[in-house]
Amino acid sequence: xxxxxxxxxxxxxxxxxxxxxxxxxxxxxxxxxxxxxxxxxxxxxxxxxxxxxxxxxxxxxxxxxxxxxxxxxxxxxxxxxxxxxxxxxxxxxxxxxxxxxxxxxxxxxxxxxxxxxxxxxxxxxxxxxxxxxxxxxxxxxxxxxxxxxxxxxxxxxxxxxxxxxxxxxxxxxxxxxxxxxxxxxxxxxxxxxxxxxxxxxxxxxxxxxxxxxxxxxxxxxxxxxxxxxxxxxxxxxxxxxxxxxxxxxxxxxxxxxxxxxxxxxxxxxxxxxxxxxxxxxxxxxxxxxxxxxxxxxxxxxxxxxxxxxxxxxxxxxxxxxxxxxxxxxxxxxxxxxxxxxxxxxxxxxxxxxxxxxxxxxxxxxxxxxxxxxxxxxxxxxxxxxxxxxxxxxxxxxxxxxxxxxxxxxxxxxxxxxxxxxxxxxxxxxxxxxxxxxxxxxxxxxxxxxxxxxxxxxxxx
Amino acid sequence: xxxxxxxxxxxxxxxxxxxxxxxxxxxxxxxxxxxxxxxxxxxxxxxxxxxxxxxxxxxxxxxxxxxxxxxxxxxxxxxxxxxxxxxxxxxxxxxxxxxxxxxxxxxxxxxxxxxxxxxxxxxxxxxxxxxxxxxxxxxxxxxxxxxxxxxxxxxxxxxxxxxxxxxxxxxxxxxxxxxxxxxxxxxxxxxxxxxxxxxxxxxxxxxxxxxxxxxxxxxxxxxxxxxxxx
Numbered sequence: 001x002x003x004x005x006x007x008x009x010x011x012x013x014x015x016x017x018x019x020x021x022x023x024x025x026x027x028x029x030x031x032x033x034x035x036x037x038x039x040x041x042x043x044x045x046x047x048x049x050x051x052x053x054x055x056x057x058x059x060x061x062x063x064x065x066x067x068x069x070x071x072x073x074x075x076x077x078x079x080x081x082x083x084x085x086x087x088x089x090x091x092x093x094x095x096x097x098x099x100x101x102x103x104x105x106x107x108x109x110x111x112x113x114x115x116x117x118x119x120x121x122x123x124x125x126x127x128x129x130x131x132x133x134x135x136x137x138x139x140x141x142x143x144x145x146x147x148x149x150x151x152x153x154x155x156x157x158x159x160x161x162x163x164x165x166x167x168x169x170x171x172x173x174x175x176x177x178x179x180x181x182x183x184x185x186x187x188x189x190x191x192x193x194x195x196x197x198x199x200x201x202x203x204x205x206x207x208x209x210x211x212x213x214x215x216x217x218x219x220x221x222x223x224x225x226x227x228x229x230x231x232x233x234x235x236x237x238x239x240x241x242x243x244x245x246x247x248x249x250x251x252x253x254x255x256x257x258x259x260x261x262x263x264x265x266x267x268x269x270x271x272x273x274x275x276x277x278x279x280x281x282x283x284x285x286x287x288x289x290x291x292x293x294x295x296x297x298x299x300x301x302x303x304x305x306x307x308x309x310x311x312x313x314x315x316x317x318x319x320x321x322x323x324x325x326x327x328x329x330x331x332x333x334x335x336x337x338x339x340x341x342x343x344x345x346x347x348x349x350x351x352x353x354x355x356x357x358x359x360x361x362x363x364x365x366x367x368x369x370x371x372x373x374x375x376x377x378x379x380x381x382x383x384x385x386x387x388x389x390x391x392x393x394x395x396x397x398x399x400x401x402x403x404x405x406x407x408x409x410x411x412x413x414x415x416x417x418x419x420x421x422x423x424x425x426x427x428x429x430x431x432x433x434x435x436x437x438x439x440x441x442x443x444x445x446x447x448x449x450x451x452x453x454x455x456x457x458x459x460x
Numbered sequence: 461x462x463x464x465x466x467x468x469x470x471x472x473x474x475x476x477x478x479x480x481x482x483x484x485x486x487x488x489x490x491x492x493x494x495x496x497x498x499x500x501x502x503x504x505x506x507x508x509x510x511x512x513x514x515x516x517x518x519x520x521x522x523x524x525x526x527x528x529x530x531x532x533x534x535x536x537x538x539x540x541x542x543x544x545x546x547x548x549x550x551x552x553x554x555x556x557x558x559x560x561x562x563x564x565x566x567x568x569x570x571x572x573x574x575x576x577x578x579x580x581x582x583x584x585x586x587x588x589x590x591x592x593x594x595x596x597x598x599x600x601x602x603x604x605x606x607x608x609x610x611x612x613x614x615x616x617x618x619x620x621x622x623x624x625x626x627x628x629x630x631x632x633x634x635x636x637x638x639x640x641x642x643x644x645x646x647x648x649x650x651x652x653x654x655x656x657x658x659x660x661x662x663x664x665x666x667x668x669x670x671x672x673x674x675x676x677x678x679x680x681x682x683x684x685x686x687x688x689x690x
Contacts, residue, residue: 265472362544
């Protein structure tokens, strides 16, 4: 049943199978019971009719004789007198000649070729051309006449099975109708019940999806006791994942500190004593230190970028981050007095790690502040699927070739780029983690405009 | 100018302090956060250089405490973290600038210089008071466009006075700013240097650039005239 994915489909399928088997068995049992009881009733009727017939026998003449239609109706079953009524009767003497045959036979012979011996009672199914299917009771008796003579006779009554078969068929129809009705009703009720019962599971599923998409931090609300453990475990998992990420970042920060402080010490020590003779060696050492630092920085920053994996990260509002960065950069480039205009839609949000967004925006805006003549413009707006950010300046702009080399910088760790940041390469890599794009064009302000489009986390 | 350097790496701390002193600053060193906070509270400081990863008390906490105490002098942060989130956080806390390790000492000196200038209300590296023009970058002094030859100590004294142009500075303040702690203090020395500086700046005794306020100290009286470019 691996193919049946839905719990509801599984339950409905198995309940249907169970109901069909149950009702089929019940139906067979009821059908057989009904048939048996009808057979019983019919045989009793046959016996009564034979006895009734015997009671009408006139033996005063020393011979058996039976009345004809002239007899009063109540003394003989009227069906014997109705043509093809489905009830036939006859009395045979022991030489096989019919002493009496009922009018319902319409002059035909009673369809029998067997004579009983005295005392024998025999039920027989008869399938004779010209007659409906019949069941006959043949009863052999030895008749004691008043004159002490005796003779063997066979009394025979046959009943048509047709009305019985019809009743059986009608019974079956009613039975099937009811069973079908009950089955369908039960399935409908069950389906509705399942919707109700599975409601918490659906909620759980929806919330997990929202957590994945970064729209929700944890699973909330009350869950039934059967799945409250599952929901709690999921929350624990989300929490563990988040803490693992935090620990990972702390480790990276510690690593950065413990690697960079000695590097800083070495550079500072090198610059302390300027000795003409040692200068070439000092310069070479400085270059090596710079390369080491670039590699360490680049790899650490790469490792720090989380990407769109963020389990349970809240949507990040873009505006405060841009505002913080503007204040930071205004402080850093205080003497330059850059006029930075922000055009950030208040509800622009980013689905992912706030650190990653800050890194992207920080590098782009820093670039703008660095290369502008005096103006920088930042815009951001989001669609349901994407966040679109542009940072433009009034500097000299970036050509496509320059952009290509800038974006590649740092990709090869052994590349030596003294004095050049690795900012844009980090931006490009971080943007790629979010399946986004980074493009360069010309800004309205006259300089370069860098445009980043980021996919919403959790979307392909 | 008295700087406080809070950095736990002994080599970095010693070498950086040596180079800062060489550049004319007096430097107090501290190797852990608590000690740094004690110095910052107890001694007059013009600028603090604080490493973020410190033992006993983190740099972040130290900066918070200093700002909570109402200390307003500039704080320059040394940090190994170069993520923008960290930079934003540090500046939001109240630091004024940051330098990412491993830094270039010259760049750090330029940042320190710029921070001190700004703290004195100067936007440019060229300080102008009346006819006196002092360039903090080249350490050149001109009076009425004529270059002036000053000794290193005279220059430091003039720079300090000009950075605080218009403010009254006591002898103690000046001594503490210009000498390291272990220097034998003698307020007469300041008087002597002020006298020499006056003769060099104003040989004809025409515009009296440095006022003496009896019992209170000195003030650079020449009007600030930094042309605010752009």
